[in-house]
Amino acid sequence: MITLNGSSSEQLKIVIVGHVDHGKSTFVGRLFHDTGSLPEGKLEQLQKVAERRGVPFEWANLMDALQSERDQNITIDTAQIWFQTRKRQYVIIDAPGHKEFLKNMITGAANAEAALLLIDAHEGVQENSRRHGYLLNLLGIRQIAVLVNKMDLENYAESRFKHIESEYRVWLKSIGVEPKVFIPIAARHGDNLASRSPEMPWWNGPTVLEALDDFKLAEPPKDQPLRFPIQDVYRFDDRRILAGRVEAGSIRVGDRVVFSPSNKTSTVKTIERWNAPPAESASAGESIGITLAEQIFVERGAVAALESAPPFELSSFKARLFWLGKQPFAKGKTYKIKLATQEADCRIESIQKVIDASTLETVSRKENEVFVGRHEVAELTLHTRKPIAFDVHSDIAPTGRFVIVDGFEVSGGGIIAPGSYPRRTHSSTTKSTNIYWSEGKITSGQRELRNG
Structure with missing residues (x-):
């Protein structure tokens, strides 16, 4: 793999997310152009097509054309090295929607190390903007740059940028996320993407490419227990x-x-x-x-x-789950869980709390309504039909995340939360197959009152 200076094979995987029509495709198309990463003649070809059709050329059309060719393995390198700077190569993990993003990220098919989150300067922070922030946090992506796009629609006003930055920064802080930087951009015109914009002389921060190159590569978890x-x-x-x-x-x-x-x-x-x-x-x-x-x-x-450091092997565990399915994630129904390369039937054992991912408010339901609705996050306990091997996500991420399949659709995903899990030893010669962890309902205070 060769970068522009021919000396580095460093590669960083990023995900670009944003509310519908906040300019993701336009941004990516312009990014390809400004980094010299387009196939030769591709821009001119699409400009001529637009001219023949009598419609204005849109950078978003470039993204669609490249996506189509990539799917057919034409022109675009099958390694999906989409663009490069003088420091490193970048792979964009395509996130067409919540569901595909969640499936790719949770299963580890394409683990992003950083994220660019786009917000429309004219429309401001939307529900999906907050959901995306929550999802990035749930998946453990800590390197985040927020791009306030379409600044041209707000006459490049610094006050508008500051207002959105203040509002969204408060939201992110409430879920424990500290973004690396907020950057005002106008993707259509290339403002603050690869070079500073003369339209925003008040901006002294980095361009998007400078912010990308400032992200750090994660070290592989070589010092953790073997999985x-x-x-x-x-x-x-x-x-x-x-x-x-x-x-x-x-x-x-x-x-x-x-x-x-x-x-x-x-x-x-x-x-x-x-x-x-x-x-x-x-x-x-x-x-x-x-x-x-x-x-x-x-x-x-x-x-x-x-043998000295095995994973947990249980059929019951606590989790934080983000649900995207059209039908609710309901108690009493059987689903399929996929964790690493394992698959097993599972069901809800109990739900401790359900919250709205865009407001962080606890969702109140009647006693007989035990389910997690679309775009809701739950703290719950799952039970699998057979024991599975897992780790707490904060200890070993790849074996601490999972997806839930409803029918044939990946409908939700989550991470395994800490709990009082017994860990089996492997020195014994006899191992029971019908014992699994069950959390007691009696607190230590109640036990002291009863037993003295």
Whole structure:
């Protein structure tokens, strides 16, 4: 991978979100142009098409054309390196809507390290602006730049920018988010994208590209306990290769590993790589295959960990969930949970609290109305039909987030919250399969009153 100065292969994944019609497509189209990342002749081609149709050229049309070509693997590099600056390359994670964004982010198919959040200067902060902020916080994205777009519609007024910044900053602070910077822009005209705008002499802060280059690359979680979810099992000659991606920690030849939640153990015999010689170790972020010294039955969904630091293996856990489904997430109905490469049937065990993601107000319902509505966030306890392997999200993120599937639709997702979870040890020879964590209702104060 080559950047403009030909010296760096650094790459940062970003997500660009915003309320409908707040100018995301226009912004991305103009960003491609101003960074010299467009395919040769593409701009002129679309300008001629607009001229033939007798309509004005729109930067948003450029985004749509590139998206269409990317889907067909034409022109756009299949690695999806969408634009670059002199410092690094950037991959834009497409977020056409809440649902796709949530699915991509929660499952880890495309983990963004930073976000650009657009707000229309004319319309101001909308409900979706607040929901997007909450969702970014839920997913643990801490590097956020807020772009106040369409400043030209407000005559580039500093007072309008300050008003929106003040209002949205207060909202973000209420959910524990501290944005890196607010930047006034007019994407259609390229104001403050790659260079400072003469229309806003009052702005002394960074351009969008300067803000992007100031974001930091996250270090892979190499120092955490090993988490290696198995994606598939392949047979080559007489070898059974367990393939997957090391999500956290590291793995070495000779390590004694346990596969959760089946609790089968074996020793790593070899570490295999595609189109590369075998190596003695692998760490977070690497896609590898392993073979085992003792042949045991392992299938997709198992999570390999060192015997000394296994994940939790339970059928009940606390979670914070963001619901996007058309139908409510209701108690009494069975859904499917996907966590890493695991899948299991699940249901609501209990709901502790439901809040409106755009107002942060607690939602009040009648006693018999136990559900989570669209665009609501819940603190709840989920129960799975079989034990699954997981971690608390704040400890190990990749195995602490999940999505909920309703029918065939990814309808919600969330993170696993801290709780009083028992952790199984792997030194014992007998392991019960019918025991799961259940939280007691009696408080320590009640117990003291009863027992003295």
